[in-house]
Amino acid sequence: MHYELRCRECGKSWGNQPRSICDDCFSPLEVSYDYDALRWQVTRDQIAQGPPSMWRYSGLLPLPENFQPSLPTGFTPLFRAPRLAEQFGAKNLYIKNDAVCLPTLSFKDRVVAVALAQAREFGFEVVSCSSTGNLANSVAAQAARDGFRSWIFIPADLEPAKIIGTQVFGARLVRIAGSYDQVNRLCSQIADEHQWGFVNVNLRPYYAEGSKTVGFEIAEQLGWELPDNVVVPMAGGSLITKIKKAFDELIALGLVDPKPVRFFGAQATGCSPISSAVKAGNAEIDPQKPATIARSLAIGNPADGHYAIKTIKANGGWAEDVSDPEIVESIQLLAETEGIFTETAGGVTVGCTRKLYRQDRILPDETTVICITGNGLKTTDALTGKYEAEEPIPPKISEFDKYLERTLDIDLPETVEA
Numbered sequence: 481m482h483y484e485l486r487c488r489e490c491g492k493s494w495g496n497q498p499r500s501i502c503d504d505c506f507s508p509l510e511v512s513y514d515y516d517a518l519r520w521q522v523t524r525d526q527i528a529q530g531p532p533s534m535w536r537y538s539g540l541l542p543l544p545e546n547f548q549p550s551l552p553t554g555f556t557p558l559f560r561a562p563r564l565a566e567q568f569g570a571k572n573l574y575i576k577n578d579a580v581c582l583p584t585l586s587f588k589d590r591v592v593a594v595a596l597a598q599a600r601e602f603g604f605e606v607v608s609c610s611s612t613g614n615l616a617n618s619v620a621a622q623a624a625r626d627g628f629r630s631w632i633f634i635p636a637d638l639e640p641a642k643i644i645g646t647q648v649f650g651a652r653l654v655r656i657a658g659s660y661d662q663v664n665r666l667c668s669q670i671a672d673e674h675q676w677g678f679v680n681v682n683l684r685p686y687y688a689e690g691s692k693t694v695g696f697e698i699a700e701q702l703g704w705e706l707p708d709n710v711v712v713p714m715a716g717g718s719l720i721t722k723i724k725k726a727f728d729e730l731i732a733l734g735l736v737d738p739k740p741v742r743f744f745g746a747q748a749t750g751c752s753p754i755s756s757a758v759k760a761g762n763a764e765i766d767p768q769k770p771a772t773i774a775r776s777l778a779i780g781n782p783a784d785g786h787y788a789i790k791t792i793k794a795n796g797g798w799a800e801d802v803s804d805p806e807i808v809e810s811i812q813l814l815a816e817t818e819g820i821f822t823e824t825a826g827g828v829t830v831g832c833t834r835k836l837y838r839q840d841r842i843l844p845d846e847t848t849v850i851c852i853t854g855n856g857l858k859t860t861d862a863l864t865g866k867y868e869a870e871e872p873i874p875p876k877i878s879e880f881d882k883y884l885e886r887t888l889d890i891d892l893p894e895t896v897e898a
C-alpha cells in the first residue's frame with residue numbers, strides 16, 4: 481500500500497485502520513504517502529486521461545486496491561467572476577463552485593466518497609456521522625447509493641431542508657438537543673461502543689483527504705498553476721488545511737511550480753473561534769458557543785483549528801468573519817452578480833472576501849479563488865422576509881400596466897385591451 485496513517489505530532493505509524501487519534505500522544509492521525517513512488521506514477525497526462533470527476537486524482541487519495549467509484553463526484557466548475565470582482569475593485573477573481581457538487585450539492589460529497597471507500601474496506605455495514613447539515617445529506621445519499629445503512633446525528637435546530645435532505649435517503653436521523661460540539665462528543669462515544677464507521681470520527685483521516693481534490697482541481701483548472709490567494713470557509717478547519725496539502729503535494733510531485741499561496745479563512749462572527757485566534761495572534765483555539773445563521777460552519781471547538789491557524793499563517797494569509805446580516809447581503813450579492821445561489825457558508829466566504837479586499841490584504845491584480853462550498857436551496861430560511869410574495873394580479877394587459885405604474889411609480893399611455 482502506498483499510504484498509511486501517521487501521527488501528525490510524534491510521527492508514529494499506525495498502518496491502515498479506523499482510527500483518528502494517536503494513542504501515544506493523543507494527537508490527530510493523518511494519511512501519509514510514499515511520494516517517491518508517486519512521483520513516477522502521477523503525471524499531468526495521466527490525470528488528464530482520467531474521468532471528469534475527483535477520481536482523476538485517485539493516485540493521490542487513500543483508496544483501497546481495485547476501488548470502483550460509484551459516482552462521478554467533484555470536478556466542479558472554476559470560472560472567472562467579473563461582476564463580483566467589479567464590486568470589490570478586483571480584477572482576477574475566480575469562483576470554485578461546489579454548490580453544484582454531485583450528489584448533494586456541497587463539497588462534503590468529496591470527503592464522504594473517500595470515507596465510504598474505506599468503510600467498505602474495513603467491513604463496516606453501518607456508516608455514520610455527526611453533522612452540521614451538509615455532511616448528513618452526503619453520508620445519507622452515498623450510503624443509499626453504496627448499500628450501507630446510515631445513522632446520522634445532528635443538532636436539533638438545523639435547517640428543515642437539510643433535515644428532509646437527509647431523511648429522504650432512508651437514513652436514521654437522530655436529533656440531539658445540543659450543539660454540534662456536544663453531538664460530536666457523543667459520536668466519539670458511540671463509535672467506541674458500536675462497530676460503526678463514523679466518517680468524521682474513526683474514519684476522519686481518510687475522510688479529510690477527500691478535501692484535497694478541491695485543491696487539485698483549482699490548480700489543474702487554472703492550467704496547472706497555483707493562485708496567489710484562496711479564500712476558504714471554515715467549520716472544523718479541515719478543508720483549508722487540505723487545500724494547502726494538495727498544493728504542497730502538487731509542488732512536491734513537480735506538477736506545478738512552487739508558489740507561496742496565501743490562505744484566507746472565513747467564518748461567521750457568531751462562531752469564529754479560528755478567525756478570533758488568528759486576529760489575536762494565538763496558536764490555539766478558545767472554544768465558543770455558536771450563535772449564527774451559518775449553521776454549516778457552527779463548530780465552536782474545531783478539531784483542526786490549530787492546523788487551520790498554521791495554514792493561514794504559513795504564507796502571510798489572514799482570517800476574517802462577518803455578521804449574520806452581512807452573510808445574507810453577501811448571498812444576495814453573489815446571486816445578483818454571478819447567478820449563483822449559495823448557502824450561508826458561501827455568504828460567509830463572499831462577505832469575508834469583500835473585507836479582505838477593503839483591508840488590502842488581497843490586492844486587485846492577484847489571482848484569487850474563493851470557495852463556494854454549498855447550495856442556497858438548502859438554506860432558504862436565511863432569506864425569510866427578504867422577498868415578500870406580492871398579491872397576484874388578474875391575467876390582463878391593462879392590469880399589468882396598472883401594476884407597472886404602481887410598482888415603478890410611472891405613468892404609461894393607456895393601452896387598448898385586445
Ligand SMILES: *Cc1c(COP(=O)(O)O)cnc(C)c1O
Binds near residue numbers: 587615826854
Ligand atoms: C463543512 C463545511 C465547510 C467547512 O469544512 P471544514 O473542513 O469542517 O472546515 C464549509 N462549507 C460548507 C458548506 C460545509 O458544509
Ligand SMILES: [Zn+2]
Binds near residue numbers: 492502506
Ligand atoms: Zn503521536
